[in-house]
Amino acid sequence: MIYPVKILDKNNKVKKIISASKLTDEYWKRFYEEEDQIGLMHGPKSANVPPAVRKRIESRHAGLYDFSFSFIN
Secondary structure, X not given: OOOOEEEEOOOOOEEEEEOHHXXXXXXXXXXXXXXXXXXXXXXXHHOXXXXXXXXXXXXXXXXXXXXXXXXXX
């Protein structure tokens, strides 16, 4: 569950409030963008991912994907 975020100025006054729905939308947008860049479901494409990017994605989404899995025989 994602909660709304309050952004404060230097005087601890609320400067901006980001709603939970906006944060959720942004999270899933970034999730699918990263997934598309890697091509997780297309084995050979995932071989071209730089190691630093692969490590970051694997740590964020640990246990969700098996990178050795492919629909391509």
